[in-house]
Amino acid sequence: MTCATETFDAVVMGGGPAGSSTAIALANRGWRVAMVEKAVFPRRKVCGEFLSATSVPVLDRLGIGTDWRGAAGPEVRRLALFSGRQVVEASMPAREGFGRALGRDVLDLRLVAEALRRGVALFQPARVVAHRRDGEAASIDIVSDAGERTLRAHVVVAAHGSWETGKLASQLPRQHDAHDFLGFKAHFHGASLSADMMPLLAFPGGYGGIVWADGERLSLSCCIRRDALAAIRRCRPGLSASDALHGHLVDSSIGIARTIGDATLAGPWLAAGPIRPGLRAGYGDDIFRVGNVAGEAHPIIAEGISMAVQSGWLLAEALGSAPPGNAEVRAAIGRRYEAAWRRQFALRIRAAGVFAALAIRPSTACVAGGLIAAVPPILTLGAALSGKAKPLPAFG
Numbered sequence: 001m002t003c004a005t006e007t008f009d010a011v012v013m014g015g016g017p018a019g020s021s022t023a024i025a026l027a028n029r030g031w032r033v034a035m036v037e038k039a040v041f042p043r044r045k046v047c048g049e050f051l052s053a054t055s056v057p058v059l060d061r062l063g064i065g066t067d068w069r070g071a072a073g074p075e076v077r078r079l080a081l082f083s084g085r086q087v088v089e090a091s092m093p094a095r096e097g098f099g100r101a102l103g104r105d106v107l108d109l110r111l112v113a114e115a116l117r118r119g120v121a122l123f124q125p126a127r128v129v130a131h132r133r134d135g136e137a138a139s140i141d142i143v144s145d146a147g148e149r150t151l152r153a154h155v156v157v158a159a160h161g162s163w164e165t166g167k168l169a170s171q172l173p174r175q176h177d178a179h180d181f182l183g184f185k186a187h188f189h190g191a192s193l194s195a196d197m198m199p200l201l202a203f204p205g206g207y208g209g210i211v212w213a214d215g216e217r218l219s220l221s222c223c224i225r226r227d228a229l230a231a232i233r234r235c236r237p238g239l240s241a242s243d244a245l246h247g248h249l250v251d252s253s254i255g256i257a258r259t260i261g262d263a264t265l266a267g268p269w270l271a272a273g274p275i276r277p278g279l280r281a282g283y284g285d286d287i288f289r290v291g292n293v294a295g296e297a298h299p300i301i302a303e304g305i306s307m308a309v310q311s312g313w314l315l316a317e318a319l320g321s322a323p324p325g326n327a328e329v330r331a332a333i334g335r336r337y338e339a340a341w342r343r344q345f346a347l348r349i350r351a352a353g354v355f356a357a358l359a360i361r362p363s364t365a366c367v368a369g370g371l372i373a374a375v376p377p378i379l380t381l382g383a384a385l386s387g388k389a390k391p392l393p394a395f396g
């Protein structure tokens with residue numbers, strides 16, 4: 001069944017943090033915005049759930065800062081490195097306040113609710129399946145249980161993340177390689193960790209992080225190379241991938257064992273990926289890109305949600321108060337947005353790649369751990385290089 005076409009100033013494809021932030025920021029400027037999200041919320045997601053303090057002012061401008069403060073877990077004032085027998089602590093670089101973690105089941109739902117409150121037309125659950133330019137407007141085909149419909153808009157924003165492949169020009173090509181990193185995440189109850197501490201995990205074949213989130217849930221998330229996971233599973237025959245990984249984590253680090261050794265899982269492990277780290281384009285094929293579509297840092301630095309909400313804000317700033325009606329103007333705005341995006345995020349993406357490479361090999365992780373043990377502020381410096389002290393220019 002095909003329904004009538006509806007016309008908007010902008011259609012945002014994807015309702016994660018990047019999509020909702022863009023939709024809210026544009027709606028606040030008076031745009032008529034539609035947002036399409038394929039999943040039913042609330043839903044859990046493979047993510048460490050930590051949001052840096054630099055992004056809290058953005059949440060304030062989007063209208064959910066107070067809500068976020070009321071719900072998120074404790075302030076993270078200290079960092080740590082858990083690697084083998086090493087447990088090293090350092091302080092978190094602070095500009096204005098400290099970051100905290102809020103479950104993605106809660107955060108994403110609240111952002112979407114705010115978008116609705118601001119008048120965004122929400123299509124959920126509905127999947128974007130095709131996009132084409134005809135004349136100065138674009139047609140976006142979406143599919144839901146109710147059937148198919150087409151949305152029309154001058155501005156199209158890709159905020160669908162980097163995991164799903166498909167026919168959209170903004171979707172990444174399928175990838176399957178031994179060196180891929182797969183993402184895992186679990187919540188725990190009854191874990192043993194100081195409330196204000198966020199340890200970075202370095203273990204053979206992977207890296208991760210632990211933080212207290214809302215509702216006294218401990219959030220543990222990690223990435224492991226596909227070939228390393230296969231090797232771990234061969235050593236633990238009969239176990240599922242997540243059970244084998246769970247055992248590997250506890251066996252590989254005294255710090256992890258102390259933290260979750262006596263804890264109980266709050267829900268099943270989630271798995272996703274492969275992750276697609278790298279710098280991509282902020283604009284191409286007449287589609288603006290935000291969040292993971294535009295570029296992705298290895299989550300060892302826990303900056304992806306920040307990059308998502310900040311890129312949504314940057315794009316809305318670049319687009320301004322009126323939808324650009326012709327392709328040349330959109331391309332010029334795209335170039336300006338892309339330059340601002342790179343100034344804000346390129347360094348942290350490169351730094352995260354180096355940190356990830358160091359963390360996954362026991363030899364380099366041990367040397368890095370020794371250095372950090374001797375000079376703990378190196379960890380603080382690493383966090384600063386990861387963007388944890390870099391607000392958006394307008395918020396500095």
Ligand SMILES: Cc1cc2nc3c(=O)[nH]c(=O)nc-3n(C[C@H](O)[C@H](O)[C@H](O)COP(=O)(O)OP(=O)(O)OC[C@H]3O[C@@H](n4cnc5c(N)ncnc54)[C@H](O)[C@@H]3O)c2cc1C
Pocket residue numbers: 013014015016017018019036037038039046047048049050051052126127128129159160161162164183184185209221222223275290291292293299302303304305306307308
């Ligand atoms: C193991 C791990 C740990 C992490 N830890 C942290 C952390 O602690 N802190 C942090 O800041 N970042 C972390 N990240 C990164 C963070 O999760 C991502 O960078 C962030 O989710 C990106 O947001 P996004 O909105 O771009 O994409 P997503 O969150 O992926 O949202 C995309 C949305 O689009 C929807 N969608 C996809 N395709 C379609 C379609 N065709 N039609 C309609 N809807 C569609 C999806 O359902 C989804 O809701 C972590 C990542 C991993 C893998």
